[in-house]
Amino acid sequence: MSNLKITNLTKRFSEVLAVDNLNLEVADGEFVTLLGPSGCGKTTILRTIAGFCNPDRGEIFFGDKIMNNIPPNKRNTAMCFQSYALFPHMSVWDNISFGLKMQKISRQGQKKKISQVMEMLGLEGLEKRKPGQLSGGQQQRVALARAIVTEPKILLFDEPLSNLDAKLRVQVRIEIRDMQKRLGITTIYVTHDQDEALAISDRIVVMERGHIEQLGDPYNIYRNPETSFVAGFIGLANIYEGTVVARDGSRYTVEAPFGKVVIVSDGRKIPEASKTVKFVWRPEDMKIYIQGAPNRVKGKILQAVFMGNITDIFIDVQGNKMRAQIDESRKLIAGDVIEFSIPEDAFSILRG
Amino acid sequence: MALTDSTAETSLYLIQARKKRNFYLLLMIFFMIVLILWVGIPILMAVMWSLVDPKNPWSYPNLFPPSFSLAQWKYVFDYTNIGRALRNSYSIAPLAVLLSFVLSLPTSYVLGRKKIPGKKFFMLVVLLPIIMPGMVVALFLSRVFTAFGLSQTFFGLVLAHTLMSMPYMIRVMTTSFQAIPQDVIDAAENLGANTFVKIRDIFLPMIRPGLLAGMIFAFTVSIEEFNLTFIIGTPTFETIPTILFSFMGYNFIRTNASVVALLMMTPNIIMLFIVERFLKSDYLAASLGKM
Numbered sequence: 001m002s003n004l005k006i007t008n009l010t011k012r013f014s015e016v017l018a019v020d021n022l023n024l025e026v027a028d029g030e031f032v033t034l035l036g037p038s039g040c041g042k043t044t045i046l047r048t049i050a051g052f053c054n055p056d057r058g059e060i061f062f063g064d065k066i067m068n069n070i071p072p073n074k075r076n077t078a079m080c081f082q083s084y085a086l087f088p089h090m091s092v093w094d095n096i097s098f099g100l101k102m103q104k105i106s107r108q109g110q111k112k113k114i115s116q117v118m119e120m121l122g123l124e125g126l127e128k129r130k131p132g133q134l135s136g137g138q139q140q141r142v143a144l145a146r147a148i149v150t151e152p153k154i155l156l157f158d159e160p161l162s163n164l165d166a167k168l169r170v171q172v173r174i175e176i177r178d179m180q181k182r183l184g185i186t187t188i189y190v191t192h193d194q195d196e197a198l199a200i201s202d203r204i205v206v207m208e209r210g211h212i213e214q215l216g217d218p219y220n221i222y223r224n225p226e227t228s229f230v231a232g233f234i235g236l237a238n239i240y241e242g243t244v245v246a247r248d249g250s251r252y253t254v255e256a257p258f259g260k261v262v263i264v265s266d267g268r269k270i271p272e273a274s275k276t277v278k279f280v281w282r283p284e285d286m287k288i289y290i291q292g293a294p295n296r297v298k299g300k301i302l303q304a305v306f307m308g309n310i311t312d313i314f315i316d317v318q319g320n321k322m323r324a325q326i327d328e329s330r331k332l333i334a335g336d337v338i339e340f341s342i343p344e345d346a347f348s349i350l351r352g
Numbered sequence: 353m354a355l356t357d358s359t360a361e362t363s364l365y366l367i368q369a370r371k372k373r374n375f376y377l378l379l380m381i382f383f384m385i386v387l388i389l390w391v392g393i394p395i396l397m398a399v400m401w402s403l404v405d406p407k408n409p410w411s412y413p414n415l416f417p418p419s420f421s422l423a424q425w426k427y428v429f430d431y432t433n434i435g436r437a438l439r440n441s442y443s444i445a446p447l448a449v450l451l452s453f454v455l456s457l458p459t460s461y462v463l464g465r466k467k468i469p470g471k472k473f474f475m476l477v478v479l480l481p482i483i484m485p486g487m488v489v490a491l492f493l494s495r496v497f498t499a500f501g502l503s504q505t506f507f508g509l510v511l512a513h514t515l516m517s518m519p520y521m522i523r524v525m526t527t528s529f530q531a532i533p534q535d536v537i538d539a540a541e542n543l544g545a546n547t548f549v550k551i552r553d554i555f556l557p558m559i560r561p562g563l564l565a566g567m568i569f570a571f572t573v574s575i576e577e578f579n580l581t582f583i584i585g586t587p588t589f590e591t592i593p594t595i596l597f598s599f600m601g602y603n604f605i606r607t608n609a610s611v612v613a614l615l616m617m618t619p620n621i622i623m624l625f626i627v628e629r630f631l632k633s634d635y636l637a638a639s640l641g642k643m
Binding site for chain 2: 071075083088089098150
């Protein structure tokens, strides 16, 4: 059973088409991330689910109930805002109890629930503080507590971690994931941070200019990108075009500008012979060539950046630039000639 | 080696910081002195003038009155309607503040939070009564008040004072409404708040500092309002300023004017200090910054 269903959602802001005929189904207890660059419509979708934004066309269903005409305060969603949006004049306790008061829950019941949530998020002892007296991480946790304490049908996150520093961001995202798993609340999470999306989601919706580019679990989104936008937006990518010159079962030989490569298709996209195809592989797929390895490419190092665990290398293969990230103990310097191989199954063939 | 370097750097930084602090301290002392001269001397003069003994006039080259007495105070209370004027002033002012709050609240809300065409224009129109010379406004408004049968009535005076204080009230409250982040309002609604709860639990507490500031302005304006009061109120109603002005003009009596001026000023100053205490909690700063 799907907990949230969006059908044919369209929203236009004067000249800009923010959401273009979008369909999405989210299962009960699922964690779905809307990922895309700013202006791709992800926040608009979130605000439409919460009820702050009226769609021009399309429906929002919670379960099998249509929600379009239900005002935000009756939807029983809980949103975590980028700015946290804590009530600055209320104590931490009053902030968290706000939603429960609205649900007319008894004082005793409120107390029990709030204590539970505060303990879960490590907020004990801060009950009487005002938001202005808390650190960024604590404010973020109070916002989270305020949202989950109401036991919402759907939990909505609008870039909740973007105001935290890098270390805290990783820590809080693990907490969010843990908590969501434990409570089993259906969650929609908006972010433009690909690492965050990969780490936290059951499924990722990659969006661009109001439509879905690709929908899938983090592994598939990263390993099998379908378009060059997805390949380029998530992770690093070497993208090339070539002509299919030979085919042997699921193995294709493609004539690329830097030489012939053999690709093993994953079976989803079958390129036709003598057609032009676009394909991608990740920098970390490139290995130092050893005897007998497939897809040998020889190039000159333009730049080698030592990053500790890996070395980030830009190479020039007969005038074609590509990027490799290898785990190599030898020190590499610009001007060295180096030979790589690319595993046949490292490639993904792109739609466009 | 590296350690000594960093210590040297730290101490250099500390010296610079101290120098900067000293500079700010000097600057502060300078402005304090200017402020005391500017505000304190006139008040001191008023106090001295109000205590001049009529038998022993204060004249050049005496720096201070030769002897003090309460004769001027006695005169003002014996020979003018200052008692009634005080009562009038301090019953009109709270009513005017209340009315101006009630009328300004929706206006400020719309100006501060809604997207409406011509907002800038409306903001300017709201300020017009302050920009125009007071006597000019009074002259023409008095005609309107007379037409509606409001002149020489208590309610008319309350209304007049409301009109004169509303620009300040609207201006300050509009800014307060503007300063509330939309996310905070959305969060309340998301958690189940209806319009009434949003107003009671979010808007009103968050505009409280601005509201109090607006009330101080409105109260002061009402206590000081002369032009319109003079034209539509006197002789039926006297307020402190109308009595004050009666000691000015052609028969200028500085000593009596000083007494009335002190009577008018003191409650305002006391009120300012009281409200100042309420303003301490800095909600808006907390909601906007320090994230």
